[in-house]
Amino acid sequence: MDILRFITAGSVDDGKSTLIGRLLYDSKNIMIDQLAAIERQSKHKEDGDIDLALLTDGLRAEREQGITIDVAYKYFTTPKRKFIIADAPGHIQYTRNMVTGASNADLIIILIDARNGVAEQTRRHSLIASLLHMPQVIVAVNKMDLVAYSQDVYNNIVIEYAKLAKLLDLDQVTYIPVSALYGDNIVERASSMPWYEGESLLGLLENVEVQKLINHDKARFAVQYVIRPQTQALHDYRGYAGKILSGIYRKGDDITVLPSGATSTIKAIETGGGTSVDEAFAPQAVVLHTADDIDISRGDVIVLNKDIPKAARELEILLCWMDNKPLLAGNKYLLQINSTRVKAVIKDIVYSMDVNSLQKNYHPEKGELNDILKVTLKTASPVVYDSYKDLPVNGGGILIDETSNVTVGACIIQ
């Protein structure tokens, strides 16, 4: 059994929370006490139906306003898979929360209201999916019950979305017509839409092939912590604890430590608790031992010699700005890539992108909350990175404001 992490994106009235509620409810992943709680809260509703959206809106403010503000994580399991859902808000005001939820996802479900077709928000959600190189996209055309389950309406939306997908280089797109409110095509195929020949949404989620990329060529290991017991018995033990970001490491492999450039070979690999193994692969957390006594510390990246990543002091990045304070050229931040942190200055704001029209506005004065921008960064010392499109696990980063300590930006290194 493996794990599929997915995110649902839809705007305020697209029925996103209802869709998740329905998925959990119909797959029997809701307990009776949870159901009783939302039944109590649904009492004010006239039709007497329970409001499945209440299952996911976890904060008082969200229930009061009937909207999703922050990402909620939900879990369910079928005999085939464990699912982790990031239920993220779709409203433009919460773009940063959606980016947060999407950054860890293998798949995105983009909801489209069948009555409205491809809307501004659909473009924004798709742009984010594209920026983050989301491996799989499912377009769920919802509220089919309100368009009399019309195949024509559905087909037109598919044609319209396909154009957008092409523009944004989204190549793995699957379409499905649903009614979340009535559960049509959610867990079971619906008799209301006999013209739809694909699987139910749950069927798609269970069977979709997710490439948890093992990139054999690019091996990257981020050092987090050095284990040195310093006891009599383990006097010389010095293990580099960290996470294999990508690739496979084997005993005897030749390695280079970056950014220093020191070289050695792997003497031993341990998995949890000091168990020795001959090989380990991403995303395992392991401890590496080197044959030579070289200087390695937190923030270093250990790579196999067959492919050495770039190290540079000037980076071009796509940035999702997440702070209320504006981004200005000349501002200084900390750039964190995995376990490395380095001081960085914004050299230039090349353009900002209108997330709804996808138009570029060159050389804007500043960046504002939820803007997608292209910027150039200069760092205090060389940073080791891959281009996000080649290797997302070593091509993303965050910007931290050193005065507020807040995470203010998501970086996608070009």
Added chain:
Amino acid sequence: MSTYRLDYLDELESEAIHIFREVAGQFEKPALLFSGGKDSITLVHLALKAFRPGKFPFPLVHIDTGHNFPEALLFRDELVKQIDEKLIVRCVEDTIRTKQLTEQKGKFASRNQLQTYTLLDTIQEFGFDACIGGARRDEEKARAKERIFSVRDEFGQWEPKRQRPELWNMYNGKIHKGENVRVFPISNWTELDIWNYIRREKIALPSIYFSHDREVLEYEGQYVAVSDFIRIDETDVIATRKVRYRTVGDMTCTAAVLSDASTVEDIISEIITTKTSERGETRIDDRFSEAAMEDRKKNGYF
């Protein structure tokens, strides 16, 4: 290529170990909050995987409400001895006395809320900048919203609207003096994942997780252990039942479930077929209001 793929339990384990090591790498003075329940016992097991053969870069901290199950305390002390790590215990009883706090009244008067005072005092006493806890997002809907690195202000308060974006697997633990971060390495685990992991790793647990005879009083469909900490009224029906605990909290606010499950295998089959959630079935303290957990977290709770 397809052989290089992690099973879901391995993926969860690897994620948790990575989080533990980020704590070790980013903080000066972390602590692991240990309650004696299965989730914090799993945390200890994961910490062993993250740091052995080295020592933990943090002590275990137990906030003792004085209302614990004796079996859980016994287990705690044996575990600490076995792994040879440091344990710090601070008692809610002492905080009540020195700060002259008012205890809850009523039949199941609980110290659940008061333990926040002891926790915050302990954080201040030792200058802890990160507290690792065993909360899971599937437990409760406010928890479903919390980040893995959750920044708390100097009053320990969680501010859900001001949470930092948490991107990819990169954690930002930078804080100002006086603030602390609550870190939840098993955020993405469900109750069933925990039990499957306990089975796979053969992790030992306190005996009260398994079926045993216990004197309980039945109250609004829940079974509460008879102890000195609850008020027994004349009308109460007390009986000895075969029960086990699905969660281990205080004796005053944790209910037992009727069960014959005497092995981990039995428990797993029981959980798979159960119709009620973990907290719904066993936690008396969550029933107060729709936002009970959200409110407690805003006040500095775990």
